[in-house]
Amino acid sequence: MTAAGRIPAERLSWYEATARQRLGALVDPGTFVEIIGPEERETSPHLGIFDLPAQFDDGMIVGRAAIGGRAILIAAQEGRFMGGAFGEVHGAKLTGLLRAARMSRRDVVVLFDTGGVRLQEANAGELAIAEIIRALVGARSVGAQVIGLIGGRAGCYGGGGVIAGCCSTLIASEHGRIGVSGPDVIETNMGVEEFDARDRALIWRTMGGKHRYLIGGADLFVDDRPAAFREATLAALGRGGSLGLDTLVAEQARLERRLARFSDETDAIEVWAALGIGNAEAIPELATREFLLAAAGHRESADEAR
Amino acid sequence: MERMAYRLTAPHPAGGTRRQAIVGVVASGNLEVLVERALPPDVCSVEVATSVRGFGPVWEAVVADFVARRAAGGLRIAINDSGARPDTVTLRLAQAVRLICAEEP
Secondary structure: OOOOOOOOHHHOOOOOOOHHHHHHHHOOOOOOEEEOOHHHOOOOOOHHHHOOOOOOOOOEEEEEEEEOOEEEEEEEEOOOOHHHOEOHHHHHHHHHHHHHHHHHOOOEEEEEOEOOEOHHHHHHHHHHHHHHHHHHHHHHHOOOOEEEEEOOOOOEOOHHHHHHHOOOEEEEEOOOOEOOOOHHHHHHHHOOOOOOOOOHHHHHHHHOHHHHHHOOOOOEEEOOOHHHHHHHHHHHHOOOOOOOHHHHHHHHHHHHHHHHHHOOOOOHHHHHHHOOOOOHHHHHHOOHHHHHHHHOOOOOOOOOOO | OEEEEEEEEOOOEOOOOOOEEEEEOOOOOOEEEEEEEOOOOOEEEEEEEEOOOOOHHHHHHHHHHHHHHOOOEOEEEEEEEOOOOHHHHHHHHHHHHHHHHOOOO
């Protein structure tokens, strides 16, 4: 299964691509085998009640593939269908994949693109988030890595942000926004003075890939290209790693340290300056290579705490 | 939701050997098209589920034009539509047929 797009993979933007295009460009050609593919028509049992159209894969593609010859399990969310949101079927497919990862001890790559839980099937979606987290931790506890790739239109928000926080490695592009409450949710609940959801620059520097990379919320920062995500995924797969009590203790210590270090700052630029980055205001303008150079030696890392 | 189903005589059989292909996304102004090689080579069926009501005659015209022009014989086509315009529908149908007729990777 591939997408119909005629754009060559090297020119494809990860942000603009569909889930199937991303998946096809990420794995070794011809190796992807889909599980519960669209032909099985395993669609949402809830959307019809709201007179909403279904999608045959419910916005979640799962299957087996190889990357650099290494067998993996893989999942991709379609951010343009229902904002990539988790529903009953969508979530169950990822839960099943992660349970299979525990049994097979195979590493998992998850292409996140989600606004969180689907409002039309909220209870099922919230339950799915809990089941996914449990299955993810189960897979990691036997040594399987779960690598999250974030750079899609919907970002990675809500329960998706929580799931991402449980991954062994996160790879983000500049477009890859990671959070729990999204900009509109914050503005609705806390007021526009707390967060102006129309201020795009504020969103990028508060939740975008560069900021997440600088404060250790993402582990690898890449260009908006499938080849860049692929290269980083190969590097992440080689890192190994396990999840144990030591990891959790280290993560708690890291987060407490971070809170103490930056709790007086009111904007991401102040955080970057506090990290010791010379020209912090220029960070949003920097191209990937210059950004990585500026970040080197200053960014916080979560290497021991994932 | 409005559902429509068409079964037409297809003058051109689909090439290639792939069993299925899917293109598009169910997003506003867009649609997904699933094609499966599941029928005799001179028949094409199209099932449509759309969130926009009242455009049956337009769908019928687009589908008839597609089957007459493209190599759609033998294909069972299923569409989930979220208010795509007829030109987008035509484009996705063409992409889907091209994909199922393409060489296996």
